[in-house]
Amino acid sequence: xxxxxxxxxxxxxxxxxxxxxxxxxxxxxxxxxxxxxxxxxxxxxxxxxxxxxxxxxxxxxxxxxxxxxxxxxxxxxxxxxxxxxxxxxxxxxxxxxxxxxxxxxxxxxxxxxxxxxxxxxxxxxxxxxxxxxxxxxxxxxxxxxxxxxxxxxxxxxxxxxxxxxxxxxxxxxxxxxxxxxxxxxxxxxxxxxxxxxxxxxxxxxxxxxxxxxxxxxxxxxxxxxxxxxxxxxxxxxxxxxxxxxxxxxxxxxxxxxxxxxxxxxxxxxxxxxxxxxxxxxxxxxxxxxxxxxxxxxxxxxxxxxxxxxxxxxxxxxxxxxxxxxxxxxxxxxxxxxxxxxxxxxxxxxxxxxxxxxxxxxxxxxxxxxxxxxxxxxxxxxxxxx
Amino acid sequence: xxxxxxxxxxxxxxxxxxxxxxxxxxxxxxxxxxxxxxxxxxxxxxxxxxxxxxxxxxxxxxxxxxxxxxxxxxxxxxxxxxxx
Numbered sequence: 001x002x003x004x005x006x007x008x009x010x011x012x013x014x015x016x017x018x019x020x021x022x023x024x025x026x027x028x029x030x031x032x033x034x035x036x037x038x039x040x041x042x043x044x045x046x047x048x049x050x051x052x053x054x055x056x057x058x059x060x061x062x063x064x065x066x067x068x069x070x071x072x073x074x075x076x077x078x079x080x081x082x083x084x085x086x087x088x089x090x091x092x093x094x095x096x097x098x099x100x101x102x103x104x105x106x107x108x109x110x111x112x113x114x115x116x117x118x119x120x121x122x123x124x125x126x127x128x129x130x131x132x133x134x135x136x137x138x139x140x141x142x143x144x145x146x147x148x149x150x151x152x153x154x155x156x157x158x159x160x161x162x163x164x165x166x167x168x169x170x171x172x173x174x175x176x177x178x179x180x181x182x183x184x185x186x187x188x189x190x191x192x193x194x195x196x197x198x199x200x201x202x203x204x205x206x207x208x209x210x211x212x213x214x215x216x217x218x219x220x221x222x223x224x225x226x227x228x229x230x231x232x233x234x235x236x237x238x239x240x241x242x243x244x245x246x247x248x249x250x251x252x253x254x255x256x257x258x259x260x261x262x263x264x265x266x267x268x269x270x271x272x273x274x275x276x277x278x279x280x281x282x283x284x285x286x287x288x289x290x291x292x293x294x295x296x297x298x299x300x301x302x303x304x305x306x307x308x309x310x311x312x313x314x315x316x317x318x319x320x321x322x323x324x325x326x327x328x329x330x331x332x333x334x335x336x337x338x339x340x341x342x343x344x345x346x347x348x349x350x351x352x353x354x355x356x357x358x359x360x361x362x363x364x365x366x367x368x369x370x371x372x373x374x375x376x377x378x379x380x381x382x383x384x385x
Numbered sequence: 386x387x388x389x390x391x392x393x394x395x396x397x398x399x400x401x402x403x404x405x406x407x408x409x410x411x412x413x414x415x416x417x418x419x420x421x422x423x424x425x426x427x428x429x430x431x432x433x434x435x436x437x438x439x440x441x442x443x444x445x446x447x448x449x450x451x452x453x454x455x456x457x458x459x460x461x462x463x464x465x466x467x468x469x
Contacts, residue, residue: 012397012401013398018401018405020440020441021402021405022405022408022409022432022436023409023437024409024434024437024438024441025406025409025410026408026409026410026412026413027430027431027434027437028409028431029409029412029413030413030416030417030426030429030430031427031430031431031434033417034423034426034427034430035427035451036422037423038427057424058427058428059424060422060424060425061422061423061424061425061427061457062420062421062423062425063422063424063425063428064419064423065421066424066425066428116460121466136462172443232439316398331445339450340446
């Protein structure tokens with residue numbers, strides 16, 4: 001005769017219920033260490049919202065491909081329609097009037113105005129304006145806007161021209177980018193001592209984790225350089241250039257800093273040969289997806305050109321820079337959270353202003369410690385506003 | 386050495402729970418070893434947890450509603466049978 005115990009033994013938990021319990025326990029076991037890592041990351045000092053920081057944490061912890069894929073879906077679903085009502089005016093940039101642009105009474109070089117793509121041109125379209133109110137006859141930074149795509153006449157690109165003979169470019173590490181360890185990280189903002197000379201600041205390109213490229217900081221290799229990748233380089237003599245890198249993984253003796261980001265988008269004045277998606281672009285939003293994009297180039301005199309606009313593909317960004325006069329260029333950051341160009345209208349980092357009013361981050365972005373690395377443009381010693 | 390087979394339901398339940406916990410830890414360890422990073426693990430584990438919790442909560446709610454209905458039907462039946 002079976003005992004009461006053995007009779008009850010057969011009333012075991014159904015298989016599916018046990019499988020569910022195992023899955024639940026496994027999920028909890030996975031979430032404990034992941035949660036600790038996430039909470040620690042969120043507790044660190046940062047100046048972006050929780051959502052952005054969470055996405056960045058996911059990217060830094062193996063989720064880059066997932067984030068990029070979701071972004072691709074999102075931006076494809078929210079892609080803008082072609083056409084639309086034409087604009088009647090452009091956003092106001094700079095402080096000088098249109099008449100103070102190139103061709104004024106000075107023998108100093110001024111870049112030619114950007115020829116508008118869409119006719120009739122809007123007032124001030126493509127005309128360079130001074131970024132600072134006290135800038136003399138040789139303003140170190142000029143700004144302009146123009147409609148960059150006839151198929152999308154509502155889109156406005158912002159472009160800045162930076163006189164390399166009067167300014168010096170500095171690479172400023174952020175709080176989290178480049179990642180530790182890094183000697184001489186600095187304050188992750190425009191240093192107080194240098195603010196009287198700062199004329200502009202702008203975003204510094206993809207994080208090393210996602211760019212799969214190199215970085216030389218203060219003459220030392222932080223991340224091995226990669227041949228063929230577009231590189232912003234400052235030499236020890238203060239000269240700045242944007243070049244495809246061909247000097248191997250180490251730091252040449254004459255290089256002070258070099259930041260790499262993706263393949264070149266303009267070479268020899270022509271659009272880059274690799275503007276379509278490919279493995280050399282890494283895990284990022286597809287190149288044909290329209291999103292905030294920014295880029296940096298040099299004109300044929302070695303002056304810097306920065307461009308940014310919403311709803312751009314890699315190719316349309318390259319065309320903006322090419323139209324503005326860039327002969328070599330690279331793409332910097334994409335997405336509204338990372339794209340910033342800020343000019344300072346008064347000495348002492350006074351009255352900071354975004355290049356385009358639609359730029360999401362505040363103009364004071366680089367006057368407080370920032371997550372990401374960035375570039376600061378200072379007047380050279382002896383140069384006056 | 387074999388585990389005793391003739392055990393009470395409480396002991397059997399505890400034994401099953403221990404086995405499930407060990408299997409779950411093994412799955413978690415495997416996930417951490419195979420995934421590209423901790424971000425991927427959380428990306429999969431969090432929705433899994435939420436779905437399972439929602440499932441369990443729904444099941445419990447349905448069970449509770451059924452029990453209440455049965456209980457009220459039983460009470461109603463009792464009252465009717467004792468009605469004068």
